[in-house]
Amino acid sequence: MSTSAPASLTGRTVLVANPSADLYGSDRMMLEAVRGLLKQNSRVIATCSRTGPLVDRLQELGVTVHITEVPVIRKSMLSPRGMLNLARIVMSTFPRMRRLIGAARADIVIANTLTLPFWTLAARSCRRPIIVYVHEAESSLSRAARTLLTAPLGLADGVVFNSETSRIACKAQALERRGKVRVVLNGVQGPATSRPPRDHIEGPARLLFVGRLSPRKGPDLIIDAAALLRSMGIAVTVDLVGDVFPGYEWYEDQLRARVRELHLEGVVRFRGFQSPVWEAIDGADMMIVPSRGDESFGNVVIESLLSARPVIVADHTGLREAASGFESAVRVAPDDPKAVADAVRRVLEDWGHFRAVAMVEAVVAQARLGTDRFHEGFGRAVEELDR
CATH class of the missing domain: 3.40.50.2000 (Glycogen Phosphorylase B;)
Structure with a gap:
């Protein structure tokens, strides 16, 4: 299997935006995505909405991290009134997002999860390609709430889904018709060494x-x-x-x-x-x-x-x-x-x-x-x- 670096990524600057700085599922996959981009000889800059253990892990990879307090979409906001209130908050942070995209000289912006739609808007306003990395599969949400959450994808240049489940739940047919959807199953870094399971269960x-x-x-x-x-x-x-x-x-x-x-x-x-x-x-x-x-x-x-x-x-x-x-x-x-x-x-x-x-x-x-x-x-x- 070839591991040569794709020509269009070599030397290009990728700004990766993450909603938090924890080390749970989507955060860890963001970290692995950054490792993958670095292997493709990209220059990666990251931004998180707050500080946390993910920041240290990124910095260990040589990635510069900016803390940019961008609102993160929560289920409680997925109503017309909630979105209007959120829009008012975004007005104060939007200029900072645009400044970071410009200062980083980003060639590509990647927004990690659907909870960061404002990076999509900021990238579009700066005329930078924007790719959304989707981990959500919220099929249980109401149709209106799901529409509010996924509507910004229509402005993206492409979407990477972490599973077929998330692709089906998201219903991004317009992007699929344009050939702008990819599915890349999560990859998990296993332990360096692992203790085998016990031969026999003795005790609890x-x-x-x-x-x-x-x-x-x-x-x-x-x-x-x-x-x-x-x-x-x-x-x-x-x-x-x-x-x-x-x-x-x-x-x-x-x-x-x-x-x-x-x-x-x-x-x-x-x-x-x-x-x-x-x-x-x-x-x-x-x-x-x-x-x-x-x-x-x-x-x-x-x-x-x-x-x-x-x-x-x-x-x-x-x-x-x-x-x-x-x-x-x-x-x-x-x-x-x-x-x-x-x-x-x-x-x-x-x-x-x-x-x-x-x-x-x-x-x-x-x-x-x-x-x-x-x-x-x-x-x-x-x-x-x-x-």
Whole structure:
């Protein structure tokens, strides 16, 4: 497979805009996209709406990062009144965005996620090509809200979707007719070394959740599943690795209250945010990805597969796409703690088989969903859309 740099990207300056500076799914994919662009000999400048751990990671790559406080679209804003209020805020930040595009001498602007439509407008006003990197698959939104969120794509020069799920949900038919859509499946950087799963489960089975502590991600389902497993006579521990989005502290309080209500103190442990997550995964027997809400893809599913850990996955949207073809990814009915508990029991009862399959499929996952494939695919997509 050729790794030569596309001529149209070599030496070109790409300004990549990200809504936050965290290290969750879309943030990590932005980081991998930057690595891919650097491999194509591009000059990359990044901007985030606030500071955070992503900034350090970008700077380690030699990328200059500007903190530009640009409004980020939230679901609460997806109404005509909310958008009007947002427009008033944008008026004060729009000149700064245009100045950054000019000062960076950007040849291409890439806006990471649909939540940054104002970078699309700013790039167009500066007559720079704008590519939107879409991670969302919000098919559950109302038609009006989805239209408000996706309408700015009509001004983009191209769109890179992170999955077929997000492409279908976004319904960007006009861009598709123009040949301005590409799908590049997420690529996940696996661990440098990985501890094999335990030969035999002695003592409690170790369950792991990695992600935001939020209702849509469903960690409460794992807590309830742990109680059901105990009632079946199956001992488990549950590690919750992640934190809440600011403003959702109430949800963590609810989780902790549920743990006390079910007498699971010492069984369920709140580990906070961790990056990288490989040490936590090394200590687990299997992972649980129980998201209630639509997901465009499932990076945590891939992290589990790369680490040779069986994974229990809610069977919907992008999680189904990520888990497809992997026997060690056991799909279950969404929003159903009993389905999660039954799947855990099934894996434990046939542990030798699932362990062996997971170790084989770790190699398959690396070839199919590793970062080398992603870096080349993303760079090629940007080069093609910039023609």
